[in-house]
Amino acid sequence: MRPHRPSISLGIICTLAVVSVVARAQTPLTVSSPDGRNQLSLGVRDGIAYYAVDRSGKHVVLPSRLGFDFRGARSLGDSVRIVGSLRATRDTTWSLPWGEVARVREHYNELRVAFAEAVPPHRQFSVAVRAFDDGIGFRYEVADSGGFGDFEMADERTEFHLADDARAWWIHANVPRPDRYEDLYSASPVSVLDTVRTPLTLEMQSGIVAVIHEANLVDYAGMDLAGQKEGTTLRVALAPWADGVKVRGRAPFMTPWRTIQLADRVEDLAPSVLGLKLNPPSRIQNTSWITPMKYDGIWWGMHLNLNTWGQGPKHGATTANAKRYIDFAAANGLKGTLVEGWNVGWDGDWTANRNIFSFTKAYPDYDLPAVAAYAKSKGVSLIVHNETAMGIENYERQLDSAFALYHSLGVHAIKTGYVNDKTEQGHAHTGQYMVRHYRRVVETAAKYDIAVDVHEPIHDTGERRTWPNMVSREGARGQEYNAWGGEGGNPPEHESILFFTRMLSGPMDFTPGIFDLLIKRPTGTPRPPEAARPRSTLAKQLALYVVLYSPVQMAADLIENYANQPAFQFIRDVAVDWDTTRVLTGRIGDYVAVARKAKGRDEWFVGAITDEQSRTLDLSLSFLPNGRQYVADVYADAPTASWRDNPEAITISSRPVNSTTRLQVRLASGGGQAIRIHPAGSSQ
Numbered sequence: 051m052r053p054h055r056p057s058i059s060l061g062i063i064c065t066l067a068v069v070s071v072v073a074r075a076q077t078p079l080t081v082s083s084p085d086g087r088n089q090l091s092l093g094v095r096d097g098i099a100y101y102a103v104d105r106s107g108k109h110v111v112l113p114s115r116l117g118f119d120f121r122g123a124r125s126l127g128d129s130v131r132i133v134g135s136l137r138a139t140r141d142t143t144w145s146l147p148w149g150e151v152a153r154v155r156e157h158y159n160e161l162r163v164a165f166a167e168a169v170p171p172h173r174q175f176s177v178a179v180r181a182f183d184d185g186i187g188f189r190y191e192v193a194d195s196g197g198f199g200d201f202e203m204a205d206e207r208t209e210f211h212l213a214d215d216a217r218a219w220w221i222h223a224n225v226p227r228p229d230r231y232e233d234l235y236s237a238s239p240v241s242v243l244d245t246v247r248t249p250l251t252l253e254m255q256s257g258i259v260a261v262i263h264e265a266n267l268v269d270y271a272g273m274d275l276a277g278q279k280e281g282t283t284l285r286v287a288l289a290p291w292a293d294g295v296k297v298r299g300r301a302p303f304m305t306p307w308r309t310i311q312l313a314d315r316v317e318d319l320a321p322s323v324l325g326l327k328l329n330p331p332s333r334i335q336n337t338s339w340i341t342p343m344k345y346d347g348i349w350w351g352m353h354l355n356l357n358t359w360g361q362g363p364k365h366g367a368t369t370a371n372a373k374r375y376i377d378f379a380a381a382n383g384l385k386g387t388l389v390e391g392w393n394v395g396w397d398g399d400w401t402a403n404r405n406i407f408s409f410t411k412a413y414p415d416y417d418l419p420a421v422a423a424y425a426k427s428k429g430v431s432l433i434v435h436n437e438t439a440m441g442i443e444n445y446e447r448q449l450d451s452a453f454a455l456y457h458s459l460g461v462h463a464i465k466t467g468y469v470n471d472k473t474e475q476g477h478a479h480t481g482q483y484m485v486r487h488y489r490r491v492v493e494t495a496a497k498y499d500i501a502v503d504v505h506e507p508i509h510d511t512g513e514r515r516t517w518p519n520m521v522s523r524e525g526a527r528g529q530e531y532n533a534w535g536g537e538g539g540n541p542p543e544h545e546s547i548l549f550f551t552r553m554l555s556g557p558m559d560f561t562p563g564i565f566d567l568l569i570k571r572p573t574g575t576p577r578p579p580e581a582a583r584p585r586s587t588l589a590k591q592l593a594l595y596v597v598l599y600s601p602v603q604m605a606a607d608l609i610e611n612y613a614n615q616p617a618f619q620f621i622r623d624v625a626v627d628w629d630t631t632r633v634l635t636g637r638i639g640d641y642v643a644v645a646r647k648a649k650g651r652d653e654w655f656v657g658a659i660t661d662e663q664s665r666t667l668d669l670s671l672s673f674l675p676n677g678r679q680y681v682a683d684v685y686a687d688a689p690t691a692s693w694r695d696n697p698e699a700i701t702i703s704s705r706p707v708n709s710t711t712r713l714q715v716r717l718a719s720g721g722g723q724a725i726r727i728h729p730a731g732s733s734q
């Protein structure tokens with residue numbers, strides 16, 4: 051099967067190629083954000099194209115090279131001169147069908163600079179820059195000039211020469227989990243970094259916070275960043291095809307945007323919408339079938355070894371069990387039920403047998419049409435699971451027939467999975483081959499009115515603006531590690547790092563809501579603190595619904611564990627779609643508190659989490675409208691609570707609040723607090 055190649059519009063490149071020469075001088079050309087604070091310059095030094103970035107007169111990126119290396123062709127970016135430039139401004143505001151904010155203002159100044167080789171074959175390329183108040187983006191637009199035609203890119207040579215030895219919050223790109231971004235974060239000076247993933251959050255010595263990432267990744271390789279083990283330069287490192295080529299294509303072509311989000315304080319990094327502004331508008335006209343929702347599912351039991359994905363006496367995905375989960379969802383206002391392990395292919399070592407997965411054939415004890423009809427009758431969306439184990443060709447062969455079947459059963463959401471490092475042919479998990487695949491799945495799903503939640507994805511580059519059926523993804527260590535993670539699960543600081551790193555790229559399906567925090571149910575005895583278990587209190591599990599944004603949020607525990615639990619009321623109540631988001635306070639790796647307003651309702655939710663340190667946050671509720679009275683339902687760590695010794699101790703209370711209230715929010719070690727704020731006199 052030929053790999054799928056989404057088409058991109060190259061009208062811009064063609065326009066630039068014919069622009070008459072307007073700038074002969076090789077002095078740099080500069081563009082500033084509308085507020086004048088962020089500035090990017092493009093120039094040529096010793097024949098080499100470069101860019102540099104400043105914020106409020108402080109250097110962020112020193113002159114850094116631009117260009118490409120190819121197999122069988124000269125590098126591009128050396129021996130060039132500037133041959134033209136264009137400027138534009140845009141100020142527009144648009145709505146998102148769902149999101150952590152309802153509306154986005156897209157306001158930027160744009161500069162496009164055309165470069166041409168001063169020597170044969172006189173190829174041309176442009177660099178387009180958009181300067182926003184929250185950061186900058188630039189991309190290459192390469193013309194089909196000088197006999198360019200087909201190419202095999204050996205490397206993109208873009209560098210980020212940081213102005214100081216910033217503190218980077220990073221995960222490895224190549225070890226220990228090259229397929230999944232499922233690594234614990236570390237903080238180190240840029241000068242010691244190996245190859246790391248993006249978004250890469252940098253606390254600069256100047257006080258500026260910068261986040262390097264990419265936007266609109268289409269038909270290109272995913273970007274990592276390679277440190278040089280000395281100095282403060284990071285180089286773009288692209289994930290390869292099996293033969294080492296990074297990108298195959300044909301000129302004209304455009305790269306994804308290279309983005310640098312810029313802020314003065316870490317609290318100003320979220321909500322992060324820079325990437326959305328650099329993606330094309332939605333291609334889906336009617337989005338009414340895309341439903342933000344909470345969901346339960348046949349899932350945690352497999353991770354705890356209480357159930358199996360494959361057939362046998364502990365098979366989780368039976369018709370009867372699925373109906374039980376659907377009943378629970380319907381009774382508790384959850385709009386979805388996920389069922390994993392329903393389809394043929396799981397028996398034996400499913401990570402090795404990647405080509406035998408069927409995405410239409412159910413195991414005999416699971417009646418897919420009956421379960422789908424039952425879910426529909428209860429007003430619950432069945433979320434169908436598709437684990438590929440990286441058997442990409444096997445999955446692509448079945449995409450249309452599987453999605454057509456789901457569509458015929460009224461299914462509007464799937465969860466996909468890609469457990470394994472590489473494709474069978476040896477292509478990298480985040481290389482161009484997989485970028486094409488992930489896009490193909492989302493585009494095909496859109497044809498069948500199906501939303502996609504991807505596990506083991508490639509990082510989010512804002513594609514949800516164009517394809518709002520791309521609802522969520524994993525792409526970090528989620529809750530699953532707390533079932534079996536060798537080192538005892540995620541450390542208590544994990545989510546307060548995720549908020550300022552991974553979450554800046556987009557929604558994450560973290561799967562919060564474990565109530566049996568000691569994991570007593572499988573054996574009847576609590577697991578010790580050294581064993582894998584959530585290093586979290588119960589109140590923190592609730593707070594994660596507000597802190598870690600996703601339009602689909604799982605109530606991840608076994609439904610039995612929610613019985614007779616007053617704290618479950620918060621999961622019933624919490625919103626999953628928002629008008630606005632405000633970070634109240636935070637420090638990377640220590641704590642964060644977030645307030646979000648429910649979409650279309652006068653109702654607010656606050657989530658606060660801490661690391662292993664207990665602490666008290668002083669939070670002002672000045673985000674509430676003045677002069678109105680509200681009630682806060684507070685789910686707090688009990689005075690005796692701590693993740694280690696007493697994780698399930700929670701105190702639930704209500705109190706009147708208004709915009710002048712200050713809350714003293716006490717968080718236990720590994721703790722959190724979740725608050726629902728609703729108008730006084732409204733229902734509880």
Ligand code: NOJ
Nearest residue numbers: 390437467469505524530
């Ligand atoms: C890993 C995913 O993250 C998890 O949610 C899923 O249950 C397993 N793979 C099986 O597909």
Ligand code: CA
Nearest residue numbers: 230505506524
């Ligand atoms: Ca995973």
